[in-house]
Amino acid sequence: MTDDPSKHSVEQLIDELIEREGGYSNHPADRGGPTRYGITEAVARAHGYSGPMSLLPRAEAAAIYRRLYWLRPRYDQVARRSARIAAELFDTGVNMGPGVATTFLQRALTALNRRARDFPDLVPDGRVGPATLGALDAFLDLRGKGGEVVLMRALEAMQGERYLRLAEKRPANESFLYGWLANRIGQAD
Structure with a gap:
């Protein structure tokens, strides 16, 4: 690795991302529709969440980020x-x-x-x-x-x-x- 891996652990990246994304949103100009922690309703539903988007658990959002946006695209391999x-x-x-x-x-x-x-x-x-x-x-x-x-x-x-x-x-x-x-x-x- 070319830099300190602890600076960018996936858990830290996800935590920082969730903080930036904020809580529940349903902005009329956002084609993604209702979101919580930056996870759209369509993505949440595709990954088994069936409750109200305003109540999507943070842990579920983190698991979706890890699975869909870190492991599946193989960014863990890039991080090495x-x-x-x-x-x-x-x-x-x-x-x-x-x-x-x-x-x-x-x-x-x-x-x-x-x-x-x-x-x-x-x-x-x-x-x-x-x-x-x-x-x-x-x-x-x-x-x-x-x-x-x-x-x-x-x-x-x-x-x-x-x-x-x-x-x-x-x-x-x-x-x-x-x-x-x-x-x-x-x-x-």
Whole structure:
């Protein structure tokens, strides 16, 4: 790992995320509908919760985050290489979907591989597999801590650009743009 793993334990990441997301919300401009701790009703129902969203237990939300946004997309494997990058992917994945977050990583690594001299280009398929982990290993081995900082900047740049596009395409999203930029960019630092 390129940094202190205790700084970004999954439990700590989930706790910080739940604090940022807050309690129950049912904002009229939010396509996700009723949410609690950032978990939408659709996600909660898909994972077996049948009670009122306003009463979703924090422990259930944490279990959903761990299962859907940490283990399933294999960010635990990324964390073995870089806790900071894994934390960034987790936070972005919660807000935009793990496939989007992972695609950002794959695109950034491919753009930073010096025309495939350092490692092969990646297919941006949104899945962390052996090729993505191998590229991340090669990149971090070659570029070290400074490379980790540059990769974080690339991930955050793509995330910010996507937020701006979402607000431009759907004016109702302007209600959320400031919060997205204030509370999502740079959270893994």
